[in-house]
Amino acid sequence: MRRPLMISTILAAALAVAAPAFADTTPTVSTTQAPAGQFERDRQSILAQAGQWRVRFDMRENVSFREGYEPLEEKLSAGDEIVRVVYDDGNRISLQHILVMDDDMGNHFIIKHWRQDWVYEPETVLTYAGPNQWTLTPVPADERRGAWSQTVWQTDDSPRYGGVGHWSYEHDMAEWTSGATWRPLARRDAIRDVPYDRYLGSNRHALTPVGWVHIQDNMKMGPAQGDEGEPVAIVQEDVVNTYRKVDNYDPKPGDDYWAATKDYWAGVRAAWDERIVASGGLYLEEEANRGAVTGKPLMDWAEEVQAGTLTTEAAIARARDLIARATVAPTH
Template identity: 50%
Template sequence: MINLKTILGASLLALACTSCPALAHPPIDAKQAAAHFDQDRADILAMAGNYKVRFDMQESTRWDPAYTPIDKKTSGGHEVVRVIEDTGRKIVLQHILVVKHDGQDMVIKHWRQDWEYEPERVLVYADTDTWKWEDVPEKMRSGRWSQTVWQVDDSPRYGGWGQFETQGGIRRWRSNWTWRPLARRDAVRNPVYDRYLAINRHQNTPDGWIHWQDNTKMGSKDGKLVPIVQEYVLNTYTKFDGYNVQAADDYWAATRDYWAAVRAEWDDVAQKKGGIGIKEQADTGTVISAELMQLANDIQNKTTTTAKAITKARKLIADNTRQL
């Protein structure tokens, strides 16, 4: 016999679950947050080290029937990750690539990630050439960390907030949905999409850590942003010392004061101008990226002083950013 009461109960449960995704990460009470704080910090700090990196990128599902997904692409290299700031509630990790060029070791300052505990707001990618402050909902701040990612010239790339969680015996940090501009790997192809909507996950492994991205590539169609294709990116950082790690540390020792001043200038602009508005140059970062990077090289090569380079960098940033 059909039990109408059972059917009605199941139907009500199904209706209630329309809000289940929002309840998947409910507010964290202060006691629970305090209990996990030290482990959160340890997981973030564990990303520092010397690594062999593999970048694995795959366009998969096409959402636009006129689009043909590109072939899977893998690349790799050697990367040093250093803690350059740790105040307890804020941790800053700087990535530095070491590559071979014409038989010589070449150092390239790479991306930077800032982690902040229980932030009130995050600098996020808002639209072309524009990064704005976005408030974190008050009830979602407790126990959570924001991650802000910066480009090679320390200009912003994307920001988001999320929490550490354990599922299936694996502890990971998972972001909210975040917008980000084109990466160089796509920008050089002049694609029909011009930004990503993504979720990021960071997970420690026995051999290092992984950064997993679920990217929806979005483009403009009839004046509206629409999904073009789905992409999955898995960046694997495996502990490895078999390369010229010292070259990266020497570069940072020579240029860290310069880059500290550059970071401070970007922060000052973001505070005073309501965010950061600057022309993007997707294959390098911003229109001033090459000049800011060259100033650092000049310091290391002793063709300029740190003080002179800082003065030029501040002017470059001031002259190329706008009020939002």
């Protein structure tokens, strides 16, 4: 029996990020479209990220911009991950990542990982606005023309970050690149005592002959010293996650999990959407180990649904109540 590489590391990575119902927080789509050939090529480039993959996670801090701060050693791990299409209605595509791992005893470890939602020519995008806060940000008409937004959601379908960019096919390469956007700390940093509290990062998704690659250029930012001011740069980090198409593991445990819980997660997405639409954004307390305080209960209820010890309807009711309570900003 094959042993997955660094299971504990991958489980931790899964909790670092992810992870809308069809119409709620999904931004309104413009009726103006790029030429049909370009639009469909973009769609197929996005859909090409679905499949069965071996993923290599490579994270490394490179250059320090604060005296006395030494960049961390590189962090490498790997795992098996399936990516399934949640929905595709033309202008909107949603892809769910699910880690599928096992050990020498034949035990399976399934983790609902992050989710990426793509919207063509979005009028708004949900962006991170600093600790515990996200906002629906308007996208100017000239910036959304021919563009796609990508919104990334954490494992419990709470928000992580969003950005807007264009697919390019220059130099015989299919590549989407976002502008720089704010992002909350990933678990690998949130659980440590670090001088930064957010990232300013850009995303690149590019197809390769064997799959695709997700590249992040993150500037880790900290509060200004002394008087209040703009966040300051601490250290630059590259994250390169490569997805190689493989067929040497059984994806069925991951697909079984998704088949059993997808209706529950649809209800969870709808609950998040309603809260985001109601306030034009979201307040949600962040937690170092889970990304959000809602992480553990929402994930646990999904496991109970799959086990048959909790009905989908009852789990959704619990989720809606939890999300409603967790997204009320404290008054001072």
